[in-house]
Amino acid sequence: MLAYIVRRVLYAILILIGVNLITFVLFFFVNSPDDMARMQLGAKYVTPDALQKWKADHGYDKPLLWNSKASGPGKATETIFYEKSLRLFAFDFGAAEDGRNIGNEIRTRMGPSLALQIPVFVVALCVNITFALFLAFFRATYLDFWGVVLCVAMMSISTLFYIIGGQYLISKVWHLFPISGYAGGLDAWRFVLLPVIIGVVSSFGSSARLYRTLFLEEYSKDYVRTARAKGLAERVVMFRHVLQNAMIPILTGVVAAIPFLFMGALLSESFFGIPGLGSYTIDAIQAQDFAVVRSMVFLGAVLYIIGLLLTDISYTLVDPRVRFD
Amino acid sequence: MPFKPVLLWTDLLLWLLVAGTAIYVWYCYRRPHLAAPWGRVFQSRTAIASTVVLAAFVGMTLADSLHFRPRIGSGSEGAAQYSNEVLSVLDVAFAYLRERRERTYSAPLATRLYAKDQIESSTGAPTRDYPKLTYGGAHLQDESAHGRDIALRAGLGASLAVAAAFLLSLLRRRLSRWRPNVPWSAGLWTFAVLLLLTVPLLVLSTGYHVFGTDKVGQDVFYQSLKSIRTALVIATLSTVTMLPFGVLFGIVAGYFRGWIDDVIQYLYTTLNSIPGVLLIAAAVLMMQVYIDTHPQLFPTAADRADVRLLLLCIILGVTSWTGLTRLLRGETLKLSQLEYIQAAHAFGVSSARILGRHILPNVAHIVIITLVMDFSGLVLAEAVLSYVGVGVDPATISFGTMINAARLEMGREPIVWWSLAAAFAFMLVLVLAANLLADAVRDGFDPRVRVGSVPV
Numbered sequence: 202m203l204a205y206i207v208r209r210v211l212y213a214i215l216i217l218i219g220v221n222l223i224t225f226v227l228f229f230f231v232n233s234p235d236d237m238a239r240m241q242l243g244a245k246y247v248t249p250d251a252l253q254k255w256k257a258d259h260g261y262d263k264p265l266l267w268n269s270k271a272s273g274p275g276k277a278t279e280t281i282f283y284e285k286s287l288r289l290f291a292f293d294f295g296a297a298e299d300g301r302n303i304g305n306e307i308r309t310r311m312g313p314s315l316a317l318q319i320p321v322f323v324v325a326l327c328v329n330i331t332f333a334l335f336l337a338f339f340r341a342t343y344l345d346f347w348g349v350v351l352c353v354a355m356m357s358i359s360t361l362f363y364i365i366g367g368q369y370l371i372s373k374v375w376h377l378f379p380i381s382g383y384a385g386g387l388d389a390w391r392f393v394l395l396p397v398i399i400g401v402v403s404s405f406g407s408s409a410r411l412y413r414t415l416f417l418e419e420y421s422k423d424y425v426r427t428a429r430a431k432g433l434a435e436r437v438v439m440f441r442h443v444l445q446n447a448m449i450p451i452l453t454g455v456v457a458a459i460p461f462l463f464m465g466a467l468l469s470e471s472f473f474g475i476p477g478l479g480s481y482t483i484d485a486i487q488a489q490d491f492a493v494v495r496s497m498v499f500l501g502a503v504l505y506i507i508g509l510l511l512t513d514i515s516y517t518l519v520d521p522r523v524r525f526d
Numbered sequence: 527m528p529f530k531p532v533l534l535w536t537d538l539l540l541w542l543l544v545a546g547t548a549i550y551v552w553y554c555y556r557r558p559h560l561a562a563p564w565g566r567v568f569q570s571r572t573a574i575a576s577t578v579v580l581a582a583f584v585g586m587t588l589a590d591s592l593h594f595r596p597r598i599g600s601g602s603e604g605a606a607q608y609s610n611e612v613l614s615v616l617d618v619a620f621a622y623l624r625e626r627r628e629r630t631y632s633a634p635l636a637t638r639l640y641a642k643d644q645i646e647s648s649t650g651a652p653t654r655d656y657p658k659l660t661y662g663g664a665h666l667q668d669e670s671a672h673g674r675d676i677a678l679r680a681g682l683g684a685s686l687a688v689a690a691a692f693l694l695s696l697l698r699r700r701l702s703r704w705r706p707n708v709p710w711s712a713g714l715w716t717f718a719v720l721l722l723l724t725v726p727l728l729v730l731s732t733g734y735h736v737f738g739t740d741k742v743g744q745d746v747f748y749q750s751l752k753s754i755r756t757a758l759v760i761a762t763l764s765t766v767t768m769l770p771f772g773v774l775f776g777i778v779a780g781y782f783r784g785w786i787d788d789v790i791q792y793l794y795t796t797l798n799s800i801p802g803v804l805l806i807a808a809a810v811l812m813m814q815v816y817i818d819t820h821p822q823l824f825p826t827a828a829d830r831a832d833v834r835l836l837l838l839c840i841i842l843g844v845t846s847w848t849g850l851t852r853l854l855r856g857e858t859l860k861l862s863q864l865e866y867i868q869a870a871h872a873f874g875v876s877s878a879r880i881l882g883r884h885i886l887p888n889v890a891h892i893v894i895i896t897l898v899m900d901f902s903g904l905v906l907a908e909a910v911l912s913y914v915g916v917g918v919d920p921a922t923i924s925f926g927t928m929i930n931a932a933r934l935e936m937g938r939e940p941i942v943w944w945s946l947a948a949a950f951a952f953m954l955v956l957v958l959a960a961n962l963l964a965d966a967v968r969d970g971f972d973p974r975v976r977v978g979s980v981p982v
Contacts, residue, residue: 219796224808231812236819353965357957359906361913361929362950369936467803468910486807487915494808501801509799 202517209513213506217290220502224495225286234261234281237491241298259492260284260295285495294496298488303496306481314465314477316389321400322462325408326455328401333412338439340417349410356406363403364472371395381474396469412451419447449520456515460504464497529594530608534832536759536839537591543762544588563891567970571712576959576966578716582724583754583956590616590755593828612828616755620748623731626661628743631935634944635734637663637672662735679733683726690725691718738944740931749923750948756924757956760839761904765897767843772850773893777885779851780858781877790855794848802845803914809841810916831919838911838918842904850896857889891971898967902960905953925949 238255239247256262261281268279288295294303336348372380378395419425420443428438465479474480478497485493554560567573592615595608617624631640638656645657658664666675694714701710727747730736737746779790797805817824817834824830861867862885870880905925911917912926913933920927932945 215792216796216799219792220800223796223800227808227812232815232819236815239819240815353961354954354958357902357954357961358950359909359929359953359957361909361933362946365929365933365936365946369941373936461801464801467914482804482807483914486811489811489814491811494804494811498800498804498808501804502799505799505801509795 206510206514209510213510216506217499217502220499221286221289224498225282228491228495229265229281229285237261240489285492289496289499294499295492297485297493298490303493307478307496307500310465310476310478310481311463312385312477313383313389313475314470314479315462317393317396317400317466317469317475317477318462320393320397321404321466322458324397325401325404329405329408329412330451332405332409333416334439334444336409336413337416337420337443340420349413352406352410352413354406355402356410358403358406360403360468363399364468367395367399367402368472371398381472383473383475392473392475396466396473396475400466400469412447415447415450416443419443449516452519453512453516457508457512459511460508461501463504464501528597530597530606532593532595532612532828534593534612534828535836536763536832537593539763539766539836540587540591540759543766563971565707567966568708570966570969571709572962573966573970574709574713575716576963578713579720579955579959580963582720583758583959586616586751587755587758589619590614590752610826612826616751620751623745623748623751626735626745628659628662628735628739629657630739630741630743631942632659632662632735632739632743634736634738634746635662635676635730636738637666637669637734640942659735662739663733665733675733676730679729680726683729684722686729687718687721687725691721694718737948740928740945741935746928746945746948749928749945750952752923753925753928753949753952754956756835756918756922757905757908757953759835760842760908760918761901761960763836763839764842764846764904765900767840768847768850768900769893769897771844772847772896773854773886773889775847776851776854777858777881777889780855781862781881781885783859787855790851794851797845798848803911805845806841806911807914807916809845810838810911813837813841827921831922834919835922842907846900850893853892853896854889857892858885861885861888895964895968895971898960898964902957902964905957905960909949909953925953 234256235252238252238261242251242255253262263280263284265281285295292304294307297303297306332348336345339345339348368380371377372395379392381392383389383392425438425442428442429435433441463478465477465482467479467483469475470477470479471483481493482497484490485497554564568577593612594614595610595612597606598609599607629639632638633640636659638658641656642654643657644652645655646652663669663672663675666672691714694717698710698714701708727736731745731747735745735747737750739745740749775790775794779787813834817830824833867880867884870884908917908924909926909929912924913930917926918924928945928949932942932949935942935945
């Protein structure tokens with residue numbers, strides 16, 4: 202098992218290098234630092250001096266890949282590639298457009314993001330699985346049919362409408378929760394409750410339908426028929442056999458999503474004014490803050506790879522048929 | 527010539543896509559084994575119903591994809607001069623909606639503006655009241671006849687729709703004789719409901735703003751109609767740009783295995799590991815910088831908006847081919863173990879020929895299923911991306927830009943709800959129809975479902 206994990210980690214590093222190269226090409230080859238400076242300064246203030254100053258302030262005044270003017274190892278290290286791309290590997294994200302340290306921002310914003318995301322994750326998983334199991338139990342009846350119709354209808358509605366509608370109805374008309382904002386500590390629940398409900402509702406349609414398909418697939422297998430033929434109660438068949446076996450694909454799919462909880466919910470956070478990583482990302486995109494976007498791309502890739510690794514390991518834990526090769 | 531045709535990039539690709547679909551239909555029509563799955567798809571009532579709805583949307587899109595610049599007079603040397611404004615056939619058909627601009631917000635079917643303003647009363651003294659709309663309900667002599675006029679127009683529209691639906695229902699017997707297995711009545715009922723919803727709207731729209739007007743006084747009904755094209759362009763062209771990558775990489779990786787497989791797997795794991803929204807955002811930001819720093823490449827605003835839309839499609843396509851590739855790779859791995867492929871090898875058939883003649887047709891069902899399943903997701907993605915600020919050009923009318931503009935007005939009292947409601951209704955119908963059709967297509971094409979069900 203250790204050898205397997207080491208091999209996966211090595212592969213993960215290879216992938217991170219690839220991500221790094223893609224972002225480097227995207228951010229520095231498609232447009233030169235001059236273009237970016239012009240964009241940031243705005244058309245009115247572009248003078249050669251201002252361009253140079255902006256580039257010097259942000260560390261973009263060095264050559265891209267090879268600095269022939271520097272001496273010794275400086276030839277490779279005093280370049281944009283080294284300072285902006287390679288340093289990401291040490292989680293040294295540098296400074297944002299407003300001069301704040303991105304690493305610090307990420308650390309402080311992780312808390313609110315998790316306060317929102319973990320309840321959404323847990324509640325949604327329970328609700329969706331329960332509902333899917335309910336539909337699978339009443340398979341091929343009107344209850345099942347209308348349940349699926351509900352799922353399809355709910356997944357056809359954009360998340361934006363759930364958020365806007367929920368915000369309007371619950372906060373503005375009924376005054377149950379504050380419309381937006383955030384407070385640290387235990388007071389956070391008042392601000393987080395509505396986004397959590399909306400997060401659960403908006404994930405409901407597609408997940409519940411997917412899980413129902415997985416349950417039905419399990420129901421149609423031979424061992425279920427055998428279990429019934431032995432005279433097992435339907436309750437036992439459902440919970441001991443179907444649920445346990447269908448949990449394998451469900452759990453492994455879910456495990457891959459766990460690391461992404463850190464990234465926060467892009468839309469809800471920015472609508473509800475929760476100071477998490479999701480709203481940080483959206484603000485950075487809207488302000489065209491390339492340094493932050495670059496850091497979030499890298500962070501997201503790291504989390505995705507951790508998710509992959511966790512999936513592989515959880516497969517071997519829950520399904521004894523899977524062996525390391 | 528009274529106009530000068532303009533072929534935007536997305537128009538060209540859309541019409542090529544239409545031609546391609548027509549060829550595919552003709553090709554399938556003559557081959558029973560290819561037509562069989564489609565026959566199964568269209569045995570389902572929901573498939574017929576959603577196809578009718580989608581066909582209406584596609585019709586709108588195509589009408590909105592014939593662009594031209596109208597002539598505005600002759601120049602000094604007798605050479606014709608054309609307007610800088612690029613119009614489409616849809617714009618001409620709904621010119622009365624496009625040109626009737628109010629000053630600002632007005633509620634659906636209203637005759638007066640949403641906000642009070644200084645107006646001169648008949649005696650000449652300024653008072654504060656809701657000003658009359660310039661166009662909405664302007665035909666009314668007496669404003670108290672407002673409700674009656676609306677009912678009259680809606681009734682006229684409804685009776686027209688019922689008459690049209692009745693005429694169409696006469697076709698049913700002939701259609702059933704042509705294809706007895708297809709549940710034509712479901713399609714005709716859907717069509718009748720569609721007519722009953724749209725014809726009254728159209729009749730009402732000649733005198734009123736049926737969905738109200740937005741901040742700058744533009745008709746929301748017109749905006750909704752224009753948004754259809756943006757949504758469909760994104761949903762179709764993104765999948766089309768993804769298709770070549772996805773299919774080629776997938777079957778090549780599964781067939782050749784070895785280092786080619788490793789490289790392709792590495793490529794898609796790497797692309798996959800960047801969260802979708804961020805990758806799209808990064809690419810769109812870069813595209814924006816490029817467009818802003820090279821204004822000389824785009825002569826008109828329509829050109830710029832169109833190139834931006836096309837690039838957005840390409841970016842969405844390039845970032846989303848990985849799912850299809852993974853599916854195709856797995857299926858090809860399985861297929862290339864089968865005897866008939868081994869036999870082809872033994873006969874010395876070249877790899878290219880095996881891929882083209884034996885593998886590709888046998889993974890086609892996966893491609894078709896993926897294409898229709900991705901459609902609805904892309905329509906929804908457009909709205910989210912426009913909200914984040916990395917969607918279509920702000921000047922392009924789309925569901926995303928409509929929602930985005932309306933969102934800022936939620937705090938007003940009384941609330942301005944009509945833009946949101948219109949975008950919601952149109953998107954829901956479009957995405958729901960796409961989802962239902964996708965389900966039917968999957969059931970018709972998926973071999974796992976076929977076993978022991980409908981005899982072919």
